[in-house]
Structures are given as structure tokens and as C-alpha cells.
Amino acid sequence: xxxxxxxRLIAFRYLRARRQEGFISVIAIFSLLGIALGVATLIVxxxxxxxxxxxxxxxxxxxxxxxxxxxxxxxLKDYDAEAAVVRRLxxxxxxxxxxxxQVMASAGAAASGALVRGMSEKDxxxxxxxxDHLSPNALAGFKNDAIIVGNRLALRLGIRPGGSIxxxxxxxxxxxxxxxxxxxxxxxxxTFDVGMYEFDNSVIxxxxxxxxxxxxxxxxxxxxxxxxxxxxxxxxxxxxxxQALGGKARIFDWQQSNLSFFNAVExxxxxxxxxxxxxxxxxxxxxxxxxxxxxxxxxxxIAILRTMGATRGMIMRIFILAGASVGLVGTLxxxxxxxxxxxxxxxxxxxxxxxxxxxxxxxxxxxLTQIPARVDPYEVGAVLAMAFxxxxxxxxxxxxxxxxLDPVEALRYE
Numbered sequence: 001x002x003x004x005x006x007x008r009l010i011a012f013r014y015l016r017a018r019r020q021e022g023f024i025s026v027i028a029i030f031s032l033l034g035i036a037l038g039v040a041t042l043i044v045x046x047x048x049x050x051x052x053x054x055x056x057x058x059x060x061x062x063x064x065x066x067x068x069x070x071x072x073x074x075x076l077k078d079y080d081a082e083a084a085v086v087r088r089l090x091x092x093x094x095x096x097x098x099x100x101x102q103v104m105a106s107a108g109a110a111a112s113g114a115l116v117r118g119m120s121e122k123d124x125x126x127x128x129x130x131x132d133h134l135s136p137n138a139l140a141g142f143k144n145d146a147i148i149v150g151n152r153l154a155l156r157l158g159i160r161p162g163g164s165i166x167x168x169x170x171x172x173x174x175x176x177x178x179x180x181x182x183x184x185x186x187x188x189x190x191t192f193d194v195g196m197y198e199f200d201n202s203v204i205x206x207x208x209x210x211x212x213x214x215x216x217x218x219x220x221x222x223x224x225x226x227x228x229x230x231x232x233x234x235x236x237x238x239x240x241x242x243q244a245l246g247g248k249a250r251i252f253d254w255q256q257s258n259l260s261f262f263n264a265v266e267x268x269x270x271x272x273x274x275x276x277x278x279x280x281x282x283x284x285x286x287x288x289x290x291x292x293x294x295x296x297x298x299x300x301x302i303a304i305l306r307t308m309g310a311t312r313g314m315i316m317r318i319f320i321l322a323g324a325s326v327g328l329v330g331t332l333x334x335x336x337x338x339x340x341x342x343x344x345x346x347x348x349x350x351x352x353x354x355x356x357x358x359x360x361x362x363x364x365x366x367x368l369t370q371i372p373a374r375v376d377p378y379e380v381g382a383v384l385a386m387a388f389x390x391x392x393x394x395x396x397x398x399x400x401x402x403x404x405l406d407p408v409e410a411l412r413y414e
């Protein structure tokens with residue numbers, strides 16, 4: 001739709017209301033603010049939901065792997081040969097033998113449940129999520145009876161690197177007096193802090209040979225953790241791994257383990273999008289009301305323009321431009337506000353938290369220690385297009401009413 005210079009002049013003149021038209025201008029301003037706040041809120045919400053999904057997915061997969069291979073019964077005894085078979089498959093990035101077991105960890109008078117993950121120093125170093133968040137010299141001391149503890153778990157137990165921690169395994173040793181729990185004291189080589197509460201608060205890394213001895217696995221492992229090139233297509237890798245191992249293993253991928261969790265995040269994201277879209281829709285209805293009032297107020301002007309030769313199309317374009325300008329300015333203001341807020345949301349959270357003295361983002365509840373935000377350009381484009389589209393549609397009926405106004409009737413009652 002092409003607007004002439006005269007149409008633009010009249011439309012923008014109508015937006016600058018005089019004193020007796022101030023109420024119409026106030027409604028237009030509130031419509032603009034409503035659209036701006038709706039767009040900004042939608043951009044921020046989508047960015048935070050995207051950030052949550054990306055951070056949780058990255059940390060969970062970076063910590064646990066994309067595919068886990070378990071023995072049909074017991075542990076994997078010939079795990080080196082099986083790992084070599086899996087590594088030769090196309091699309092396999094890495095394969096890590098891992099030992100997992102539940103323990104009770106204690107230090108002094110404090111005690112807590114924990115998950116021990118036994119792996120080699122090389123495999124631990126290859127996990128960038130862990131290796132990049134270790135305390136100084138933790139990896140160098142990761143050998144023999146030295147272990148690495150989650151930072152929050154260490155704080156709860158009151159231990160530091162160089163201290164000691166006692167682990168109690170529920171899978172005890174059978175004696176003539178009954179089953180006796182295995183108890184062993186280890187030196188803490190260091191701590192890790194990956195920024196995810198669930199891991200930092202409950203996981204302990206132990207050297208492979210030490211874990212085999214502690215859990216009495218006799219040179220076996222509990223699983224193989226496989227990293228693949230395309231995690232979203234993990235089901236195809238499941239079939240290839242199962243065929244390569246001759247169906248002699250149980251295969252579990254990240255989608256099976258965390259499907260309900262990520263589905264819940266996706267559902268919440270979609271529901272929030274629909275709810276916040278209503279804010280923009282309400283603002284669009286405000287544009288309709290303000291434009292109808294403007295058309296009614298400008299009835300005499302419209303009649304004069306028609307008698308001077310203005311066509312119905314020209315009148316319609318004038319009011320469409322006036323209403324769409326409110327929507328466009330509101331959409332652009334919301335875009336700037338939303339993107340800036342999303343980019344600095346963690347700093348804003350800390351500032352507000354320092355003022356009110358209340359923890360606004362508890363790691364125990366939200367799993368992460370910082371508010372993540374990831375702005376998706378395609379989603380932002382969709383939000384802007386939707387907001388401006390609704391604003392434009394809101395101007396059509398009032399503009400059509402203005403174009404259909406009979407100049408004789410309008411002048412008669414003035």
C-alpha cells in the first residue's frame with residue numbers, strides 16, 4: 001500500500017491531537033505502550049525459555065552423554081572391545097566407560113546422599129563442561145584415592161580440597177555376620193562447579209580403578225556414555241549401536257531419560273507465548289477504539305476532504321496510516337526494550353535482588369545458578385510481524401468506516 005505525501009501529512013497531523021481531542025491522544029498513547037510492553041514481554045519470555053532449554057540440555061547432555069549403553073544384566077565386562085565397536089560407527093564423537101553408584105557421603109557431623117561417577121582422568125579431561133569448571137590442580141590430583149566433589153556438596157559437608165570425605169556404599173560385603181556396608185575414606189583433590197544445582201550438589205568423580213574396587217565390579221563398568229554428532233536424531237544412533245553390539249546391550253538415550261522434562265518446558269513455553277500474545281491483542285483493540293473515536297471526531301474534516309475531491313481510498317489510507325503508525329512505533333519500542341532487557345536480565349536480577357534483599361532465582365528450585373536468556377532472531381521476527389500485523393488489522397474497520405462516511409450527512413449535523 002503506497003501512501004502519498006498529502007496522506008502522510010494529514011495522518012500525522014491527526015496523531016498530534018489538539019486540546020479538545022486530548023482524550024483520543026491519551027488512548028493512542030496507551031495503545032502504543034500496551035503494544036510496546038506486550039512485544040518486550042514476549043521477547044524476554046521467549047528468550048528466557050529458550051535459554052532454559054538450551055542451558056539445561058547442554059548441561060545434562062554434557063554431563064551424562066547422548067546415549068547410554070548398559071549390559072543386559074550386571075556390568076559391562078568386555079567394555080574396551082564394545083567401546084571400540086561403537087567408536088567405529090559413523091557419527092559417533094566419543095565413547096566413555098563409566099561407573100555409577102549411589103553412596104552416603106559424610107564429613108565430620110554432616111552427611112548426604114551422593115552419586116559417584118567413576119571414569120578415567122583422560123575421559124574427565126575430555127568433558128569440557130567439567131574440565132572447564134574445576135578448582136585449580138583438581139585434575140592433576142585426580143588419581144589413586146583422590147576424588148573430585150561438587151562445589152555445593154563440598155560446602156554442605158564443610159570440606160575443601162586437601163580434606164577427606166568418607167563414602168559408604170549400600171552394596172556391602174557379605175560376611176559370616178551378615179552384609180557389612182563398604183566404608184572408605186578418600187582425599188578431596190578438588191571441586192567442580194558447572195552451574196547446575198542438581199550436579200553440583202550431589203555428584204562425586206572417582207578414578208576408574210578406584211571406583212571398580214569400591215563397588216566391587218572386578219574390572220567392569222556400569223555403562224558406556226556415547227556422544228553423537230546430531231543429538232536431535234539420537235534414535236537413529238540407538239538402532240545402529242544396538243545392531244553393532246548384536247542386541248546384547250540395553251540402550252537408553254537422552255530423549256528417553258528426559259523426555260517428560262523437556263516436553264514440560266516446551267509446553268510451558270508455548271502456553272506463555274499464547275498468554276502474552278493477549279497483551280498485544282488487547283493493545284490492538286485499544287487502537288480500534290481510539291481510531292473509531294478519531295473517525296467520529298474528524299467527521300467534518302472527512303466530509304470537507306471528500307467535497308474537495310478526496311477519494312474513499314485516500315480517506316481509508318489516511319486513517320490506516322495513522323493507526324498503523326501507533327502500532328509500528330509501539331512494536332519497534334518493544335523490540336528495543338525487550339532485546340536490551342533479555343541481554344542484561346541477569347544483571348537486572350542481581351540489581352533488584354540487592355535492593356529487596358530476596359533471592360529471586362533460587363538454584364534449588366530452578367536448577368541453574370543464573371537466569372539464562374537466548375534471543376532467537378527468527379522468533380523475534382515472528383513476534384514483530386505478529387504485533388505489527390495485529391496493529392494493521394486493527395485499523396482496517398475504523399478506516400473503512402471513515403471512507404464510507406457520507407459527506408452530506410456529516411456536514412448536515414455539524
